[in-house]
Amino acid sequence: MRWSQYYLFTTREVPNDAEVVSHQLMIRAGMIKKLAAGIYTYLPFGWRSLAKLSAIVRRELDAAGALELQMPAIQPAELWQESGRWQRYGKELLRIKDRHDREFAFGPTHEEVITDLVRRDVKSYRQLPFNLYQIQTKFRDEIRPRFGLMRGREFIMKDAYSFDVDAAGLDKAYEAMRRAYCAIFDACRLDYSAVEADTGTIGGSASHEFMVMAGSGESAVVRCPSCGYAANVEKAETRREPAGEAHPPQELQEVATPGKKAVEEVARFLKIAPRRIVKTLIYETEKGLVAALIRGDREVNEVKLMNHLDVERLELASEEKVREATGAPVGFAGPIGLSGLRMVAEESIRHLTNWACGANKEDAHYTGVNPGRDVQLSEFADFLLVHGGDACPRCDGTLEVFRGIEVGHIFKLGDKYSKALGCTFTDEAGAELPMIMGCYGLGIGRTVAAAIEQNHDADGIIWPRPLAPFEVLLAGLNPDDAEVRRVTEGLYDQLREKGVEVFYDDRDERPGVKFKDADLIGLPVRLVVGAKSLKDGQVEVSLRRDRAKHLVAVGDAVAKVLELLHA
RNA sequence: CGGGGCGUAGCUCAGCUUGGUAGAGCGCACGGUUCGGGACCGUGAGGUCGGAGGUUCAAAUCCUCUCGCCCCGACCA
Structure with a gap:
């Protein structure tokens, strides 16, 4: 190709809204052009790179036995209502109406459509299993699109869906996809890692995210250098010390703590370590208020907490709700005397003795608190937000935190959608069973952006050959x-x-x-x-x-x- | 959703406080000199100052509304 006849116009200056390197370079190198917030034109030079990646994806998925198809981008509301996601998906789902006032959504993902397709076509175990995929433009109405192709609203994604007769079949399909993904990212010569992940709004059981390591990444992942354990922080666990403390119990005391609300303030005021304070967070959920107790120096992993509570909405309660529940302003909540709401304690305080906590009274805290004597804690759970330096849950190593760009995400969905939409088959014995599904996403544009994040210098992009235009x-x-x-x-x-x-x-x-x-x-x-x-x-x-x-x-x-x- | 910021030439931005004929650099066009790491000189084109309304003799500038974009935050008790 001759440049003089090509549509490639580089620029020296970069628009002021480009923050991350990949975004800046893609614009300067004439790969993309913004049309609206989070919506880009892929220019010929950039499109070639996306096309290269798409070709690699097709090659590896085809090799893994998946079949390419193409579904509509516009989807009728009825399907989403049937799965329950019309209500649950939230504002990210772009809803549109046609001339007859019928409601549609611009697909952010295609579980509903594929499940609908398959339920109409497939009736027998003899027709299973299979894995269908497409490479298509999706739309998610992100609150804050940014970083160019890394978090756009309109974006190109490969999404695959596997259908099996049972969990064993799903395991095989899932493993085949995991391998295919590794082959794809290997072929792109990216430094990535497959980490255990939470299943998020799509739902299901097991899940891995493929993260390309980059300082500008939006996700935090932990990795154990000793055994290779890797997980998204939302999912990450840590090994807990089994032993308890054996301090002689102190006397329960109510002490005045005027104006001391935050753990740090209380700790300094009482001259104790933050880890000896138990903080009580009042959360509001669709199932009512919940008090979550956690060690003062640690943070709640809300994703884990939501999973434990089996709720879909979880947010810290408003000032008034806290006052209603505890009788005190925000900052003085504690488990002692707290009633009328579910109370769940983080494992980090299971063996803690002689701690301090709010007294459910303005400007007062308790010290010398000992569970069993002063308060009954019956429900314990893991909802700790893991951070660097925590113990690896699989070996005696220490976890490290990295930032990464999520470029792929694979899920074992199970029967969530097949049940909701009645996608069933008849097995050998004549029983009607829901199909067992898996779904597998891979961001095409985001992967190219991630490749640039990982391969550039002060002067520009350094393409790995497989993705070079x-x-x-x-x-x-x-x-x-x-x-x-x-x-x-x-x-x-x-x-x-x-x-x-x-x-x-x-x-x-x-x-x-x-x-x-x-x-x-x-x-x-x-x-x-x-x-x-x-x-x-x-x-x-x-x-x-x-x-x-x-x-x-x-x-x-x-x-x-x-x-x-x-x- | 809350807070902040910005919309002036294709791009980056100045001008706005204190109202009085719209600017610079880059880019673009033309001419000339150049030609191994974003050249130089000269000439020139290019802007309803995001939009609407208001105040005023006069508005890019002051006021109100509106649209768009960007950033931060969204409560860890």
């Missing part, structure tokens, strides 16, 4: 020099004959501009023909990644390019 940048300097032009054109033809994807900078630009642009767009191999070295019959070949220049004879240039390309 083109493989080789051929630049002819000194455009007026007939010999330069002749040699460059010749190399262009030869490379194309070899099947190499060459992007030929034949523009009438100064060398500096061509070099800067070459660095910015970051094609893996660069071949430069300039008058100076051509006097000695040489051209320059280099890799974007290390920029080491190799001067080779014109006749050896193509071979050298091929060598570097496959290095």
Whole structure:
């Protein structure tokens, strides 16, 4: 491809709303253009990269036995009402009406549609199992779209859905997808890790997220360097010390703590460590108020707590609700004397003795609290937010926290949707059973953005070859020099004959501009023909990644390019 | 949803406090000199100052409303 005939316009300056590197570089390198908040046009150069990734995804999924189809982006409300998600999904679901005032949604995901499709077609165990996928534009009306393709509203995603007769079948399908995902991200040469994850709003049992490691990532994951345990912080567990404390019990005392609300303030005022305070968080759920007790120096993992309580809504209660429940303003809640609401204690306080907590009275706390004597705690659960330095739950290692970009997420759905939508089959014995489903998402645009996050320098993108829009940048300097032009054109033809994807900078630009642009767009191999070295019959070949220049004879240039390309 | 900020040339931004003929750099066009790391000189095109209403002799500037965009927060007791 000749640049002079291509639609690629690079820029030196970057719009002020581009915060992260991948977003800035994608705009500067002419890959994407914003149309509205979180909505982008994929320009030819950027689209090629997405197409490369899509091809890899197709190759690996096809190899794993999945079948590609294409479902509608617009989905009728009825299906979402049937699954219950019309109400539950929230404002992220873009709802639209047609001319007859019928309600539709622009699909953020396709569980309903695929399940509806399959329930109409498939009736017998003989037709199972199978795995169907599509690569399609989705829409999620995010509150705050940002970071370009990393958190857009309209985005391209590969979503696959497996259907099996039983859990064992699902296990196989799930494992096949997990392997396919590894093959895909390996093929893209990304530094990633598959972590255990919470199943979130999609629901289901087991789940893994594929995270590309990047400091700019929006998700925190923990990893154990010793045993390789890896999990999303929302899911991560930690090993608890089994032993209790054996301090002689102190006397229960009510002490005045005027104006001391936050754990830090109370700890300083009482001259005790925050870990010796139990904080009582009053949460509001659709099942009523809940008091959650946790050690003062730790934080609640609300996802775990929601799962434990089996609720769909969980938020800290309002000032008035707290006052109603505890009889005190916010900051003085405690378990002693608290009644009329469910009370659940975090494992971190199970063995804690002689602690402090709010007295359910303004400006007062208790000290010397001992469960059993002063308060009955009957319900314990794990809803601790794990942080770096916590003990690994699988070995005696210590967990580390990383940031990552979630590029893929696979779920074992089970019968959640097949039951809700009546997607059943008849088994060998003649029994009617719901199909056992899995679903497998992979963000196409986000993965490309993640690849850039992970592969760039101060001058621009450094494409991993599998995702590069083109493989080789051929630049002819000194455009007026007939010999330069002749040699460059010749190399262009030869490379194309070899099947190499060459992007030929034949523009009438100064060398500096061509070099800067070459660095910015970051094609893996660069071949430069300039008058100076051509006097000695040489051209320059280099890799974007290390920029080491190799001067080779014109006749050896193509071979050298091929060598570097496959290095 | 709450708070803050910003909308002025294609892009980055100045001008607004204190109302008085709309600016710079980059980019773009043309001419010339240049030509191995975003050249230089000259000339030029390009803006309903996001939109509507108001105050005023006069509004980019002050007031009200509105739309769009960006950032932060969304309560850890």
